[in-house]
Structure formats: structure tokens, C-alpha cells
């Protein structure tokens with residue numbers, strides 16, 4: 001090995017050391033969005049990062065999405081879906097597909113990848129041990145259209161009503177890495193399709209996680225010029241939404257982030273899942289790679 005390369009490796013490891021010490025035994029909830037699962041090499045690098053986190057003493061909990069993957073299977077079945085406010089309208093047939101894709105294909109693919117890299121991942125949906133209870137979302141049309149006040153029926157779309165953290169906590173504190181699909185169970189016994197950011201935020205809150213990391217398909221939160229905003233507080237988010245800087249799918253994501261911080265999570269990181277080893281770089285290097293959101297400026 002060239003001595004300059006050896007020197008670089010040594011300095012990376014030394015830079016990581018204080019972070020490893022600080023985060024030992026701390027819970028980190030990582031939301032892995034469907035848009036971040038774009039290529040095979042990236043999926044492997046994500047799985048390696050999660051295994052490494054566990055090996056150095058952190059307690060990673062993965063919550064995954066899979067919106068594009070649900071769309072692909074629906075397309076193959078000749079079924080179309082619509083979205084309202086970023087939420088998929090989910091009739092009973094669509095709910096079957098959501099369960100097959102999230103609870104089956106995507107969940108087991110992530111579990112398999114983590115296990116192939118030496119971890120011990122266990123896949124769960126919120127129906128296992130009834131640990132994610134959901135209630136149906138009743139969306140007021142007035143939220144979409146200022147002149148109307150009817151309720152829009154999104155079908156089997158839910159929000160989290162409660163989380164029983166004991167199963168995830170027990171797994172996370174042993175050798176296992178929980179991998180969670182965002183499906184909840186209602187009091188009526190039906191399955192509910194829940195936005196994965198919402199589930200990740202609530203799990204982080206209930207577990208009093210040190211960090212919530214949201215992996216998406218952008219460098220982080222960008223300003224109107226397209227530049228990365230590296231450090232923000234919860235107060236900045238309201239302003240950025242009000243002035244239109246944050247829009248579309250970033251609105252529910254940042255709202256979950258703010259709820260998580262207000263609920264006791266120390267920091268939220270919105271990072272680019274398309275960058276190899278984004279999770280490790282954000283956790284263990286001084287400069288990080290995305291947007292860091294805190295309750296107040298340091």
C-alpha cells in the first residue's frame with residue numbers, strides 16, 4: 001500500500017473515533033426511501049453501512065419505503081393509482097399489492113442484503129406483534145381545495161395511532177437489526193398503508209432515538225438556488241415551507257423531522273441515498289453529507 005493511501009485511511013479512522021465513542025449504544029433510525037434504492041451497488045453499500053454501525057456499537061433500526069416499487073407492480077398488473085397530498089389512494093386490491101411489495105419483496109430484499117454482509121436482520125411489518133397501530137386518514141378536501149369541505153376517502157391509508165416499541169427495542173438491543181415495512185393494523189383489523197417517513201419519525205420518537213436519518217433522492221434540503229442547506233433548526237423549516245423553498249414530497253418529510261425533534265430525537269439528517277456510504281459519511285465525518293436539523297442552532 002502507498003504510504004499516502006495508508007495515511008488517508010488512518011486519518012479517516014481517527015476522525016471517526018470520537019463519533020463512534022459518542023454514539024455507542026445509541027439508537028439511530030434510518031429511513032431508506034424507495035427512490036434511494038436505485039442500483040445494486042448502492043444497495044450493497046447501504047447494507048454494509050448498517051452492518052458496520054451495528055458492529056461498532058450503535059443500534060440501527062431500518063424503516064423502508066418502496067413507493068416506486070409498488071408503482072411498478074401495480075403497472076405490471078395493469079392497475080393505476082392516484083396520489084393526494086403525496087399519499088397513494090389505496091383501495092383493497094391496491095392494499096394487497098402494497099403488502100406484497102413492502103412486506104414481501106422490498107422488506108426481504110433488504111433483510112437478505114444485510115444478512116449477506118454479516119448482519120442479523122429481522123423483517124417486520126407493523127402487523128407483527130400488532131406493534132404499529134393505525135387509524136384511517138380522513139383528509140378534508142379543504143386541505144386540497146380551499147372552497148370545499150368534503151372528506152376525501154383515500155381507502156386503506158393510515159396514520160400512526162400508537163407504536164408498541166417493546167418488540168423493536170428488544171431486537172435492537174440484542175444482535176438483531178430490525179427492518180420495518182410501513183404497514184399498520186387498525187382497530188378494525190384491516191391493514192393500513194402508511195407513509196414511511198411518518199413511521200420512521202414516530203419510531204424514532206417512541207424509542208427516543210439519538211438520530212433519525214432520512215435517505216432520499218436529493219443532496220438534502222436545497223435553497224431556491226439549488227444549494228445544499230447544511231444546518232437548519234426547526235424554526236427555519238416553517239419559513240422555508242411558507243416561502244415555497246420546501247415543496248412537494250419534502251413537505252411531509254420535513255414535518256415528520258420537526259415532529260421527531262419536538263418529540264425528543266436529538267437530530268434529524270436528510271441525506272442523499274444515491275451517494276455511496278452516505279450513512280457512514282454523515283455519522284462519522286466532521287463535514288457530513290446532507291442537511292442536519294436540530295432543535296436550535298449550536
Ligand SMILES: Nc1ncnc2c1ncn2[C@@H]1O[C@H](COP(=O)(O)OP(=O)(O)O)[C@@H](O)[C@H]1O
Pocket residue numbers: 033034035036065067197215216217218220221222223245246247248249250251253
Ligand atoms: N427545498 C427542497 N430541497 C430538496 N428537495 C426538495 C425541496 N423541495 C421539494 N423537494 C422535492 O422533494 C423530493 C423528496 O421527496 P420524496 O420524493 O417524497 O422523497 P422519498 O421518495 O425519498 O420519500 C425531492 O426529490 C425534490 O423533488
Ligand SMILES: CC(=O)N[C@@H](CCC(=O)OP(=O)(O)O)C(=O)O
Pocket residue numbers: 032033034035064065066067068070086087088098157158182193194195196197
Ligand atoms: C400512503 C402512502 O403513500 N404510502 C406509501 C408507502 C411507501 C413509501 O412511503 O415509500 P417511499 O418512502 O419510497 O416514498 C406508498 O404507497 O407509496
